[in-house]
Amino acid sequence: MTTSRQGQVRRTPDLPLVLARGSGVSLAVQLGDQLRAAMRARVLPAGERLPSTRGLASRLGVSRTVVTEAYQQLYAEGWLEGRHGSGTYVADLPDVAAPPLAPDRAGPPGAAVAYDYHQAADGAIDLRPGTSWVRDFDQAAWRRAWRRAAEVPLSSRPDPYGLPRLRDALATHLRRSRAVPVDPADIMITRGTGNGLDLVAATLLRPGDRVGVEEPGYSKARTIFAARGAEIVPCPVDEDGLIVDDLPGDLRLVYTTPAHQFPCGGRLPISRRERLLHWARRTGAVIVEDDYDAEFRYDAAPLPALYGLDPGSVVLLGTMSKSLASDVGVGWLMASPALLRAVGETRARLSDRTPGPVQAAVAVLVERGDLDRHLRRMRLEYARRREAIVAALGPLVRGDTAGLHVMVELPGHAVDRVTEGAARRGVLVDTTGRHHHGPVRVHGLVLGYGSASLPDVRKGCAVIASLIKGAPPACAAPASPAPRARPPW
Numbered sequence: 251m252t253t254s255r256q257g258q259v260r261r262t263p264d265l266p267l268v269l270a271r272g273s274g275v276s277l278a279v280q281l282g283d284q285l286r287a288a289m290r291a292r293v294l295p296a297g298e299r300l301p302s303t304r305g306l307a308s309r310l311g312v313s314r315t316v317v318t319e320a321y322q323q324l325y326a327e328g329w330l331e332g333r334h335g336s337g338t339y340v341a342d343l344p345d346v347a348a349p350p351l352a353p354d355r356a357g358p359p360g361a362a363v364a365y366d367y368h369q370a371a372d373g374a375i376d377l378r379p380g381t382s383w384v385r386d387f388d389q390a391a392w393r394r395a396w397r398r399a400a401e402v403p404l405s406s407r408p409d410p411y412g413l414p415r416l417r418d419a420l421a422t423h424l425r426r427s428r429a430v431p432v433d434p435a436d437i438m439i440t441r442g443t444g445n446g447l448d449l450v451a452a453t454l455l456r457p458g459d460r461v462g463v464e465e466p467g468y469s470k471a472r473t474i475f476a477a478r479g480a481e482i483v484p485c486p487v488d489e490d491g492l493i494v495d496d497l498p499g500d501l502r503l504v505y506t507t508p509a510h511q512f513p514c515g516g517r518l519p520i521s522r523r524e525r526l527l528h529w530a531r532r533t534g535a536v537i538v539e540d541d542y543d544a545e546f547r548y549d550a551a552p553l554p555a556l557y558g559l560d561p562g563s564v565v566l567l568g569t570m571s572k573s574l575a576s577d578v579g580v581g582w583l584m585a586s587p588a589l590l591r592a593v594g595e596t597r598a599r600l601s602d603r604t605p606g607p608v609q610a611a612v613a614v615l616v617e618r619g620d621l622d623r624h625l626r627r628m629r630l631e632y633a634r635r636r637e638a639i640v641a642a643l644g645p646l647v648r649g650d651t652a653g654l655h656v657m658v659e660l661p662g663h664a665v666d667r668v669t670e671g672a673a674r675r676g677v678l679v680d681t682t683g684r685h686h687h688g689p690v691r692v693h694g695l696v697l698g699y700g701s702a703s704l705p706d707v708r709k710g711c712a713v714i715a716s717l718i719k720g721a722p723p724a725c726a727a728p729a730s731p732a733p734r735a736r737p738p739w
């Protein structure tokens with residue numbers, strides 16, 4: 251936490267800095283280039299204080315000289331200014347260029363959406379994914395937000411793009427928590443990811459259009475696209491996420507979860523992100539980036555959102571469902587100005603909106619820092635639960651660098667036995683099989699840690715570990731900790 255020149259309390263943005271050793275470019279030059287890009291994109295705005303050389307060096311695992319050299323270069327170029335005893339700040343450069351925006355890709359509308367939800371039996375330990383832990387949310391902050399929201403007069407002509415005040419607050423929040431350089435004008439407030447997917451589908455899809463969805467992947471995305479007349483094209487994933495090189499060239503859009511693949515947990519590497527964007531530019535397809543749980547990350551530096559790399563090819567969907575609770579019913583959609591305008595027109599035609607009072611309440615939570623405080627607390631709590639899962643099921647766990655769920659890889663023949671055995675002992679788990687469109691190709695459990703307390707996660711995992719050990723030798727978990735193997739898929 252630092253203080254800006256205006257005296258406001260600020261947090262240093264969580265920048266996705268990635269330095270590659272042995273790339274032929276010195277680490278200091280790489281760091282300088284990335285900081286310069288962040289300043290140009292205003293992810294680091296004028297007046298922002300940079301981390302100390304010691305702090306940044308330790309975060310990046312490099313020597314302090316690397317950071318000092320990069321800062322000195324940027325200082326010499328006029329990007330930075332230093333004040334004796336008070337740190338290094340981004341200089342005020344009024345004519346710095348903003349990131350590029352791209353062409354229109356809008357099309358006509360189509361029809362409706364289906365929903366499902368699950369409820370755990372009393373006393374069961376629910377390790378299924380899809381929910382967040384909301385019991386510890388600050389109730390005083392919640393009541394205060396609604397009191398303030400109630401003071402905002404109701405509007406008879408609500409803005410289809412959402413409350414400007416919430417769009418402003420979210421732009422600042424996303425810049426810091428996801429390093430996404432976004433202008434409030436590029437944001438639409440939705441009722442969550444499902445609503446955003448439907449608006450994009452209604453805007454872009456004609457009956458019969460081919461839409462790629464990760465396989466295995468988020469079944470609600472498939473349902474929503476299919477309900478709008480699309481032909482669903484399953485696009486396989488591996489342990490890193492979407493297999494970009496195998497994408498067909500005739501997709502209208504592709505749905506992906508690059509920060510934490512649902513349900514296998516892969517984190518799309520930079521090289522694949524770049525190839526995916528190149529594919530989209532070449533084929534004219536739109537990438538729909540579902541950024542549903544990216545605010546929770548463990549032991550891994552954040553990677554830049556696809557939207558931040560090329561706002562012209564990508565629609566980013568975010569949601570309060572994981573950072574707070576799905577009950578809030580607020581999310582966001584970011585797109586190029588032309589596409590956002592088209593989505594706004596679709597919304598007006600469908601008489602679709604996000605209720606104003608809930609937007610006002612969420613704006614108060616974001617502006618007052620209540621959401622940030624909750625996220626900080628929950629990052630620690632979720633990290634403990636995730637550690638408990640890794641401690642119990644170690645070498646079988648995949649996709650534990652982010653989010654609120656992991657995958658536990660098992661041989662196909664063991665999945666039903668473990669799932670049913672766990673249910674008989676009061677532990678509910680999900681399987682990867684449920685998330686396939688076609689034949690099951692990735693076998694395992696999907697364990698969420700948003701609904702169960704730390705002691706329950708431990709108990710549930712002990713049950714699962716004992717059931718796995720009881721499996722025939724070919725699929726038993728190793729008795730002693732073993733190095734994590736690369737998954738075969």
Ligand SMILES: Cc1ncc(COP(=O)(O)O)c(C=O)c1O
Pocket residue numbers: 379380381441442443444445468507512540542568569570571576581
């Ligand atoms: C992959 C994925 N995307 C998005 C969401 C959240 O969707 P919504 O904002 O519609 O609640 C979830 C919730 O479980 C999810 O698993």
